[in-house]
Amino acid sequence: MSVARRPLVVVPTYNETENLEAIVQAVRGNLPNVEMLVVDDNSPDGTGGLAESLSKTYGGIFVMHRPAKLGLGTAYVAGFMFALAQDFTCVFEMDADFSHDPKYLPSMLAMAEKYDLVIGSRYVPGGATPDWRLIRRIISGGGNVFARNMLGLPVRDCTAGFKCYRRSALAAFDLDRINLQGYAFQIETVYQAYKAGCRIGELPIVFPDRRLGHSKMSQQIVAEAFTYVLRRKLGELRHS
Numbered sequence: 115m116s117v118a119r120r121p122l123v124v125v126p127t128y129n130e131t132e133n134l135e136a137i138v139q140a141v142r143g144n145l146p147n148v149e150m151l152v153v154d155d156n157s158p159d160g161t162g163g164l165a166e167s168l169s170k171t172y173g174g175i176f177v178m179h180r181p182a183k184l185g186l187g188t189a190y191v192a193g194f195m196f197a198l199a200q201d202f203t204c205v206f207e208m209d210a211d212f213s214h215d216p217k218y219l220p221s222m223l224a225m226a227e228k229y230d231l232v233i234g235s236r237y238v239p240g241g242a243t244p245d246w247r248l249i250r251r252i253i254s255g256g257g258n259v260f261a262r263n264m265l266g267l268p269v270r271d272c273t274a275g276f277k278c279y280r281r282s283a284l285a286a287f288d289l290d291r292i293n294l295q296g297y298a299f300q301i302e303t304v305y306q307a308y309k310a311g312c313r314i315g316e317l318p319i320v321f322p323d324r325r326l327g328h329s330k331m332s333q334q335i336v337a338e339a340f341t342y343v344l345r346r347k348l349g350e351l352r353h354s
């Protein structure tokens with residue numbers, strides 16, 4: 115069965131009123147009629163209400179409202195559970211801020227016919243982060259080298275947030291036990307996919323800075339990722 119039968123694009127939002135309608139239009143411009151799920155964490159700027167009105171205007175848009183800012187990772191876990199409870203064939207993770215260009219969606223979907231997990235990758239030839247200053251390149255690039263080597267992951271971009279999972283990959287995950295927020299969540303999903311024997315493919319993407327609005331990433335999210343990798347590694351050593 116083709117994964118293209120019923121994809122779902124999950125978009126977590128926190129204060130994205132400036133971006134959300136344009137994202138919906140761009141997603142549909144690249145994958146006509148694709149269904150979407152917006153997971154909003156009671157954004158103070160009213161993104162949740164906007165998502166409801168877009169759902170009426172465009173159709174095929176589900177909206178999940180959570181009571182407070184509970185983090186990107188748990189928003190995706192909720193989205194994955196939603197997808198598994200219905201008959202979606204694959205699920206995209208995508209930010210609402212245009213760092214993840216919807217133009218890559220068709221190529222990622224095509225790759226998902228062959229791979230259980232497709233990663234929109236900044237760290238394979240052809241991938242790039244043109245807007246980043248040196249310090250951000252060092253933190254992200256160094257973090258990737260660290261995670262990849264500590265955990266033995268055969269993936270160049272372990273912290274990427276633009277991904278497509280086949281349903282079978284999500285079904286193999288231990289979703290109940292993922293309680294992570296940012297980059298740690300992204301690494302954990304790659305880790306679980308690898309351990310489950312998933313075929314993982316990387317599509318080079320150019321990752322520009324967000325167009326409008328503000329980043330919610332923080333030093334705490336970087337620290338979470340670092341301690342998460344150490345804990346995972348310790349767990350592996352204990353069980354070997």
Ligand SMILES: Nc1nc2c(ncn2[C@@H]2O[C@H](COP(=O)(O)OP(=O)(O)O)[C@@H](O)[C@H]2O)c(=O)[nH]1
Binds near residue numbers: 125186328330331
């Ligand atoms: N539901 C939800 N979405 C979030 C949360 N934090 C960030 N997001 C969304 O996740 C995406 C990526 O966040 P962003 O702040 O751009 O992170 P950055 O790209 O690493 O700077 C955007 O669509 C945000 O609106 C959160 O706590 N809950």
Ligand SMILES: [Mg+2]
Binds near residue numbers: 209211
């Ligand atoms: Mg962003």
